[in-house]
Amino acid sequence: MTDKYCVIGNPIAHSRSPGIHTAFAAQTGQDIAYERCLAPLDGFADTVRELIAQGYRGANVTVPFKLEAASMATRLEERARLAGAVNTLRFEGDEIVGDNTDGPGLVADIVRNAGVALKDKRVLLLGAGGAARGVVLPILQHGPAAIVIANRTRATADELAAQFAGQAAHAGQVSACGFEDVDGAFDVVINATSASLSNAMPPVPASAFCQGTLALDMMYGKAPSPFMQFAASHGATARDGLGMLVEQAAEAFAIWRGVRPQTATILEQTRQQL
Numbered sequence: 353m354t355d356k357y358c359v360i361g362n363p364i365a366h367s368r369s370p371g372i373h374t375a376f377a378a379q380t381g382q383d384i385a386y387e388r389c390l391a392p393l394d395g396f397a398d399t400v401r402e403l404i405a406q407g408y409r410g411a412n413v414t415v416p417f418k419l420e421a422a423s424m425a426t427r428l429e430e431r432a433r434l435a436g437a438v439n440t441l442r443f444e445g446d447e448i449v450g451d452n453t454d455g456p457g458l459v460a461d462i463v464r465n466a467g468v469a470l471k472d473k474r475v476l477l478l479g480a481g482g483a484a485r486g487v488v489l490p491i492l493q494h495g496p497a498a499i500v501i502a503n504r505t506r507a508t509a510d511e512l513a514a515q516f517a518g519q520a521a522h523a524g525q526v527s528a529c530g531f532e533d534v535d536g537a538f539d540v541v542i543n544a545t546s547a548s549l550s551n552a553m554p555p556v557p558a559s560a561f562c563q564g565t566l567a568l569d570m571m572y573g574k575a576p577s578p579f580m581q582f583a584a585s586h587g588a589t590a591r592d593g594l595g596m597l598v599e600q601a602a603e604a605f606a607i608w609r610g611v612r613p614q615t616a617t618i619l620e621q622t623r624q625q626l
């Protein structure tokens with residue numbers, strides 16, 4: 353029996369996930385089918401219940417349902433609980449288990465694919481929305497010197513930083529500010545704002561970048577985003593979010609199937625299809 357999975361979102365036609373998971377399945381010899389699922393904006397929970405009734409084994413969740421998926425899950429993995437957002441669901445008997453692989457995917461892309469270690473590095477995280485929330489813990493687990501979270505709405509950045517302030521293991525490592533207060537150069541700058549979606553960029557100062565900075569935009573596309581162009585023009589090495597997309601998919605696949613696919617060739621193929 354072929355096990356069924358899908359990605360739920362609205363809109364969903366643009367999603368690359370079916371191609372990526374189908375390639376993972378072929379590579380690892382897993383018998384799965386993976387498709388797109390368009391859920392009505394007010395019908396996420398009904399859609400999930402229908403998928404479970406049809407025997408689906410799990411689903412990825414994308415915009416705008418990641419927070420709703422977190423509240424619908426009957427059990428949350430630690431990283432999904434801290435993120436307050438779920439991008440991977442698995443259906444186990446009566447349980448709907450929520451996980452978040454966006455952060456581990458980003459970190460795998462930085463550490464393995466870009467070859468940049470995070471230990472003792474200064475990391476600037478731009479944005480404090482769903483995607484940003486999911487990456488703080490996975491970055492902290494690599495022992496950076498500091499994570500500075502800068503956001504347009506300062507209070508949201510403060511709230512996110514405060515989540516980690518009470519953890520002895522990470523005391524003093526995470527701080528928050530507005531874009532205007534970003535100070536000094538960083539080893540890694542991550543654009544987790546959605547500004548690139550409207551071909552804009554967050555007002556990050558040029559002084560945040562220097563020779564050797566890795567500047568990663570979570571967005572991906574055929575052409576470099578304004579953030580990537582700005583960072584490159586100030587000495588940084590710019591990278592888009594396609595590697596993160598493929599790595600978060602690999603992590604979800606490993607959760608569902610217990611086998612981790614190789615990502616390099618599939619990242620290359622997905623890039624050619626953009």
Ligand code: NDP
Nearest residue numbers: 479480481482483504505544545546547554570593596597
């Ligand atoms: P959210 O809507 O949850 O958060 C958006 C964030 O962007 C907020 O911090 C918001 O600030 C900020 N923002 C929006 N517009 C601007 C602007 N013009 N200038 C400065 N800040 C702005 O989105 P997500 O966190 O879900 O997604 C963020 C990005 O990450 C998207 O581009 C998405 O496509 C990408 N992404 C990529 C993934 C991948 O696998 N490559 C996975 C997940 C996300 P404020 O709080 O002030 O509103």
